[in-house]
Amino acid sequence: MTFLKEIDYILLELNIYDKRNLRNTVEGVLYRMRDGCPWHDLPEYVGKSNIVYKAYQRWFCSNKLVTLFALLIKDADCEWVFINGAHIKAHHHSSGGNEVAQAIAISKSVAGHAIKIHLTVDDHGNPITFISSDGTTHDVKVTPNLINKIDLSNTDILCADKGYDFEALRAHVKQAGCLNNIPRKQNTKSTNNHMDWQLYKVSHLVENAFAKLKNYRAVATRFDKLRQSYENTVALACAYFWLQL
Structure with missing residues (x-):
């Protein structure tokens, strides 16, 4: 199984489907994680900021980003x-x-x-x-x-x-x-x-x-009010470690 197919499989396992605006939504979430800006200040190329925020809200309410991080660490060397x-x-x-x-x-x-x-x-x-x-x-x-x-x-x-x-x-x-x-x-x-x-x-x-x-x-x-929202942001940053390996 190639890396891209494995990522597709993980996303499908999390019920995150490859819809038309998924790439822009993910880029908007990553941009906000990198820049720390308010959601309404997201750049125009990622689409409507409200759509990106609502997608992120659905993901953190169900801890999907925490689950994504947990799925990526299965090959961790814990000696x-x-x-x-x-x-x-x-x-x-x-x-x-x-x-x-x-x-x-x-x-x-x-x-x-x-x-x-x-x-x-x-x-x-x-x-x-x-x-x-x-x-x-x-x-x-x-x-x-x-x-x-x-x-x-x-x-x-x-x-x-x-x-x-x-x-x-x-x-x-x-x-x-x-x-x-x-x-x-x-x-x-x-x-x-x-x-x-x-x-x-x-x-x-x-x-x-x-x-x-x-x-x-x-x-x-x-910047997140809720603990669960901030933990999902941290989990996404940790998952980025593994996506770069």
Whole structure:
């Protein structure tokens, strides 16, 4: 099966059919992801902005872009897995409204309104899953949910920085069936004899992935009011990693 036929098969599996204006609609969604502009400022060549927005709204309401990302990562090399989190500024347009806090997932801190993306990459630096949370919740409280989304059956080591030094998290990783490569903090009595420092140097792969994701303006700053809408934008950006391989 050629690459194009495989993509066609995936789109049909998601009930996204090759209609006459599909190319323009997808280009409009990608343009907005790259530029971060309001939907009504889309260029004329993609067609009516309202049509593009309504198509995107249908897709994110049914999590089709998240599903697309999940279908593309089936060949991920997960011998080593790296995790980390990054704060994302929330634009003031995204923090308004009367939606419930869970649907928005934005918190206010000293630096302003923000959320956090928790990302997992494989040993080639390609994203394999992510979750979002409000910007003030500590990473170790969210990471078990992130780990539960990963199939660690073929993973030897999970790497993270010392911010994830938490015994309950280490136990969770062990229960998932792999070793942890998380350094202990200096104020602990335990040693770092378990550490593979050469592998730890490769942890920059997840930082590189964040840097590439933040090239997309709609990912680097959250403009979406709803958490589900923003997560589908991030999923589309992650899927773009795999489409370029």
